[in-house]
Amino acid sequence: xxxxxxxxxxxxxxxxxxxxxxxxxxxxxxxxxxxxxxxxxxxxxxxxxxxxxxxxxxxxxxxxxxxxxxxxxxxxxxxxxx
Amino acid sequence: xxxxxxxxxxxxxxxxxxxxxxxxxxxxxxxxxxxxxxxxxxxxxxxxxxxxxxxxxxxxxxxxxxxxxxxxxxxxxxxxxx
Amino acid sequence: xxxxxxxxxxxxxxxxxxxxxxxxxxxxxxxxxxxxxxxxxxxxxxxxxxxxxxxxxxxxxxxxxxxxxxxxxxxxxxxxxxxxxxxxxxxxxxxxxxxxxxxxxxxxxxxxxxxxxxxxxxxxxxxxxxxxxxxxxxxxxxxx
Amino acid sequence: xxxxxxxxxxxxxxxxxxxxxxxxxxxxxxxxxxxxxxxxxxxxxxxxxxxxxxxxxxxxxxxxxxxxxxxxxxxxxxxxxxxxxxxxxxxxxxxxxxxxxxxxxxxxxxxxxxxxxxxxxxxxxxxxxxxxxxxxxxxxxxxx
Numbered sequence: 001x002x003x004x005x006x007x008x009x010x011x012x013x014x015x016x017x018x019x020x021x022x023x024x025x026x027x028x029x030x031x032x033x034x035x036x037x038x039x040x041x042x043x044x045x046x047x048x049x050x051x052x053x054x055x056x057x058x059x060x061x062x063x064x065x066x067x068x069x070x071x072x073x074x075x076x077x078x079x080x081x082x
Numbered sequence: 083x084x085x086x087x088x089x090x091x092x093x094x095x096x097x098x099x100x101x102x103x104x105x106x107x108x109x110x111x112x113x114x115x116x117x118x119x120x121x122x123x124x125x126x127x128x129x130x131x132x133x134x135x136x137x138x139x140x141x142x143x144x145x146x147x148x149x150x151x152x153x154x155x156x157x158x159x160x161x162x163x164x
Numbered sequence: 165x166x167x168x169x170x171x172x173x174x175x176x177x178x179x180x181x182x183x184x185x186x187x188x189x190x191x192x193x194x195x196x197x198x199x200x201x202x203x204x205x206x207x208x209x210x211x212x213x214x215x216x217x218x219x220x221x222x223x224x225x226x227x228x229x230x231x232x233x234x235x236x237x238x239x240x241x242x243x244x245x246x247x248x249x250x251x252x253x254x255x256x257x258x259x260x261x262x263x264x265x266x267x268x269x270x271x272x273x274x275x276x277x278x279x280x281x282x283x284x285x286x287x288x289x290x291x292x293x294x295x296x297x298x299x300x301x302x303x304x305x306x307x308x
Numbered sequence: 309x310x311x312x313x314x315x316x317x318x319x320x321x322x323x324x325x326x327x328x329x330x331x332x333x334x335x336x337x338x339x340x341x342x343x344x345x346x347x348x349x350x351x352x353x354x355x356x357x358x359x360x361x362x363x364x365x366x367x368x369x370x371x372x373x374x375x376x377x378x379x380x381x382x383x384x385x386x387x388x389x390x391x392x393x394x395x396x397x398x399x400x401x402x403x404x405x406x407x408x409x410x411x412x413x414x415x416x417x418x419x420x421x422x423x424x425x426x427x428x429x430x431x432x433x434x435x436x437x438x439x440x441x442x443x444x445x446x447x448x449x450x451x452x
Binding site: 007008009011055060077078 | 215294
């Protein structure tokens with residue numbers, strides 16, 4: 001089981017900030033493909049991958065990064081702190 | 083009559099911070115030549131011109147600047163503020 | 165390298181004084197970010213990723229300390245609802261020489277802008293909208 | 309563009325807060341210079357050129373405002389006798405974008421270091437000595 005977290009407009013489009021699921025996706029990108037088919041909101045949130053950033057166990061990663069034994073994967077738009 | 087001001091180690095070497103004199107020197111450099119002969123302290127203060135900065139009427143100038151109708155000329159080492 | 169993530173308002177001046185107290189360094193640089201008004205904007209909401217935020221800010225502060233001889237660095241970043249004019253965040257750096265303090269603060273800001281998990285939403289008379297990341301912010305990272 | 313030259317101590321934090329209050333700008337950068345100890349130094353004496361100092365600082369602040377879109381800039385510089393740990397001076401800049409605030413503060417410091425008529429003398433256990441200007445400070449000016 002893996003925790004999936006959504007932030008900012010991804011959270012708003014999907015309608016929830018967190019969900020928990022079973023996956024055998026080998027990479028973050030493969031996980032995104034699985035997620036896209038979960039609902040219309042998911043599909044909308046992940047429509048343009050150029051606007052998606054991801055963190056695996058709270059470390060920023062590229063979308064082709066392996067999932068490994070990740071316990072927590074987060075998806076969010078480019079950050080706008082400061 | 084012109085006011086001559088000295089700061090930092092120029093003031094210390096010359097022994098006074100200000101003097102007033104009559105000069106017909108056309109440039110700052112010519113004025114320095116006159117000043118060098120006023121005392122041993124003056125000669126010591128102006129021994130190495132590469133360490134001398136000058137201001138005419140409170141504007142920084144190069145040593146070859148004309149004196150014009152200057153009322154106040156100041157001499158000092160390179161500045162070390164901040 | 166103290167890093168604080170909080171909703172509560174903080175006093176930037178008091179933080180600067182606390183940071184500077186008893187330093188052996190001669191140079192302190194601070195950056196303060198303030199919620200800017202204009203364009204009908206009335207407030208800002210900042211979302212963050214609890215856990216990762218502290219981790220990312222600490223990593224950025226440690227990277228700054230590796231690159232420059234800092235005596236100390238401070239990062240404070242708020243989240244939640246902020247009114248126009250409120251202080252969003254601050255960084256401070258202390259070093260022996262001013263160039264290091266300036267560069268480290270500039271670096272901290274560039275990384276914090278684009279690599280720490282914060283997202284800003286503008287709240288205005290006409291509704292709300294997420295602030296877009298700027299290409300210039302991503303480009304600024306290439307300087308380091 | 310307020311410029312102050314004074315012997316009295318000042319509260320850098322209070323100055324930063326006063327400077328930031330009511331700004332429409334989003335980015336505030338400050339630099340604070342503190343008397344650094346070490347090497348047997350116990351105090352510092354700063355001499356300046358009354359009249360020219362204010363003039364030079366005002367000209368430097370105006371030049372910064374011409375080069376960058378600043379909402380405001382502040383320069384405070386002390387003279388006279390300062391103990392180790394005391395605040396010598398500060399600059400602050402406020403701009404819409406952080407790059408402008410950083411660059412303007414950096415510029416102000418470079419010019420103030422080498423073009424404003426201040427001279428530092430270190431007072432130590434072994435006597436006193438005038439601080440030499442650094443070649444690196446003169447070189448820093450070439451950046452602008």
